[in-house]
Amino acid sequence: MGHRLPKKVYEKELRRLQAQLVDMQAWVQSTGARIVVLFEGRDAAGKGSTIKRVAEYLNPRVTRIVALPAPTERERTQWYFQRYVPHLPAAGEIVLMDRSWYNRAGVEHVMGYCTNAQYHRFLHQAPIFERMLVEDGVHLLKYWFSVSDVEQEKRFRSRNADPMRRWKLSPNDVLSITKWEDYSRAKDTMFVHTDIPEAPWFEVDNEDKRRGRINMIAHLLSQIPYTDVEREPIEIPERPEQRGYERPPRDGSGLVPDHAADLERDAD
Numbered sequence: 001m002g003h004r005l006p007k008k009v010y011e012k013e014l015r016r017l018q019a020q021l022v023d024m025q026a027w028v029q030s031t032g033a034r035i036v037v038l039f040e041g042r043d044a045a046g047k048g049s050t051i052k053r054v055a056e057y058l059n060p061r062v063t064r065i066v067a068l069p070a071p072t073e074r075e076r077t078q079w080y081f082q083r084y085v086p087h088l089p090a091a092g093e094i095v096l097m098d099r100s101w102y103n104r105a106g107v108e109h110v111m112g113y114c115t116n117a118q119y120h121r122f123l124h125q126a127p128i129f130e131r132m133l134v135e136d137g138v139h140l141l142k143y144w145f146s147v148s149d150v151e152q153e154k155r156f157r158s159r160n161a162d163p164m165r166r167w168k169l170s171p172n173d174v175l176s177i178t179k180w181e182d183y184s185r186a187k188d189t190m191f192v193h194t195d196i197p198e199a200p201w202f203e204v205d206n207e208d209k210r211r212g213r214i215n216m217i218a219h220l221l222s223q224i225p226y227t228d229v230e231r232e233p234i235e236i237p238e239r240p241e242q243r244g245y246e247r248p249p250r251d252g253s254g255l256v257p258d259h260a261a262d263l264e265r266d267a268d
Contacts, residue, residue, distance in 0.1 A: 003208075010210040017217045018057050025058050025094065027226035032091035034138045037220065038100040041145030042183060043173040046206040050145070050213045051096050054220070058094070067098035080104060080122060081129050088138070101126065105190040110182045123193040130199040140199045141223055143216060144187070145206045 028035060037054075039047040055063055066087045075083045081101055089095045104122040108114040114122075133140050176183060195201045202219060206212030 005208060005210040005214065007210070010214060013214050014053060014217075017214065017221065018053070020221050021054060021217065022057055023228060024221060024224055024226045025062055026229040026231060027224075028094055029062060029092045030229045033224075033226075034089040034091060035094040035224065036089060036097065036133070036138055036140050037095070038097045038102065038140075038142045039145065040099060040102050040106070040143065041204075041206070042147055043176045045145035045147040046209045046212055047145050048098060049209060050204075050206075050216055051098055053213050054096060054217060062092065063094040063096065064089075065096045065098060080118070081125070088133070101129075102190065102194075105194070106183065106186055110179055110186050123189070126194050127196045127199075130194070130196065134198045139224060141220060142194075142199060142201050143204055143220075144191075144201055145204045145212065145216075147206050151207050 027033065039051055041047055051065055055065055064087075068083065068087075071083060084101050087095060087097075101122075104114055104119060105126070109119045130140055191201055204212050204216045204219075
């Protein structure tokens, strides 16, 4: 891993790549393509912050972020992949999955939330399920975000000390420190069974978050065969002359107080 990517270099390239993501989204809408991007990796590996940068300038009606909670009692009795199927894209949609069906190969297996039989059934069925998606024309991309044990612990401690980000830290996250080798073995086994030609795994070295985000987005763009779509120019019409409309009087009780004015007064 090299030195940290300078902030100016990062911000300039991120902006350029985000503009390309907007172009890619236009192509998806125009052609009816379907894209699913899975973001997997260790706790505090930087998945969420990367998803945020990918989606930042995209239309939320076209590009959806899916981050499912723990399954309900009913969902636990369903076919394992069933709860994910409704979130798959229709024509002209992009789905970014903040963790995915691979929960079963990672946290569920390591923490004992599924049986051995369920775990091995998943390793057998996941490639079949993914081949079906790809065969149906879905662009499926799978990213694994890697981070060292030292950097992970550093990020945990940083989150714990920051009241704005403490919600990102759960008891299971902290336990992952004590189960580092278990998670490493689970990841290795997962790759052996699910790194298939139709839907290979791509690993993102995210020790430096700036570098990792740039690398991941550039790679994503390289994997989608999008082309520039000519968009119809939009003309903003002239505002017509007023025709006597008068806003009804209001007593001001429903108006949001001018908190900004208080700040200005305090600053003087």
